[in-house]
Amino acid sequence: MKKIVIAIDGYSGTGKSSTAKQVAAGLGYTYIDSGAMYRAVTYFFLQEGIDFSDDNQVNNSLKNCNISFDGPSIFLNGEDVDHQIRTMKVNQNVSQVSAISEVRKKLVEQQRRMGEAKGVVMDGRDIGTIVFPKAELKVFMTADMDVRAERRRKELAKKGIKEDLETIKANLEKRDKIDSTRADSPLKKADDAKEIDTSHLTLNQQIDKIVEMAESIIYEG
Numbered sequence: 001m002k003k004i005v006i007a008i009d010g011y012s013g014t015g016k017s018s019t020a021k022q023v024a025a026g027l028g029y030t031y032i033d034s035g036a037m038y039r040a041v042t043y044f045f046l047q048e049g050i051d052f053s054d055d056n057q058v059n060n061s062l063k064n065c066n067i068s069f070d071g072p073s074i075f076l077n078g079e080d081v082d083h084q085i086r087t088m089k090v091n092q093n094v095s096q097v098s099a100i101s102e103v104r105k106k107l108v109e110q111q112r113r114m115g116e117a118k119g120v121v122m123d124g125r126d127i128g129t130i131v132f133p134k135a136e137l138k139v140f141m142t143a144d145m146d147v148r149a150e151r152r153r154k155e156l157a158k159k160g161i162k163e164d165l166e167t168i169k170a171n172l173e174k175r176d177k178i179d180s181t182r183a184d185s186p187l188k189k190a191d192d193a194k195e196i197d198t199s200h201l202t203l204n205q206q207i208d209k210i211v212e213m214a215e216s217i218i219y220e221g
């Protein structure tokens with residue numbers, strides 16, 4: 001059966017990751033959370049006390065930063081960092097780190113290698129535009145800010161992290177701005193991406209829509 005690459009981009013809190021994960025499971029594909037990779041680098045820099053604005057520090061430190069996946073879990077230099085990369089501290093710094101070209105270069109190379117064999121669903125901000133511009137299916141997800149903030153609040157609460165809605169909203173707005181205005185690979189919809197507004201969709205509806213789109217490409221020949 002034909003294998004394809006599915007690129008899912010969009011703003012934070014639109015349900016990209018949960019959707020992408022389930023779409024991959026439904027199709028028997030590998031799910032790759034590219035945002036987790038930027039988060040892992042951010043966590044590493046914070047641990048190492050790296051000054052993000054110092055190119056030398058950034059480049060030297062990147063050499064010692066090894067990211068890998070084992071199923072859905074992400075490892076930083078062999079340590080499982082699934083939980084450590086989801087804190088507000090990382091949320092507050094990840095957009096600055098992901099605007100650094102050297103960081104993007106390293107991670108995009110690794111992402112392309114992971115997608116070489118196809119049969120992958122990758123979500124992020126530049127997957128359909130930069131990482132896999134030839135992906136067979138590109139989806140761009142949006143949702144109202146209030147819906148996105150409430151989703152993020154619930155997600156954090158599930159992990160035992162209490163954060164008020166206004167702080168979350170302010171963080172999302174700030175990240176949207178940095179992500180979509182940065183010079184290198186800004187967040188934007190690829191011309192050939194299908195846009196899905198998830199404000200009034202359930203997770204299952206989002207998943208079904210994308211699986212349907214994927215299957216029509218996979219079985220069309």
Ligand code: DC
Pocket residue numbers: 012013034035036038039094095098099123124125126127175179
């Ligand atoms: O999807 P997320 O919220 O976990 O992503 C965290 C940050 O990483 C987000 O603010 C922007 C950045 N990112 C990126 O620049 N490019 C990607 N492909 C994925 C994420």
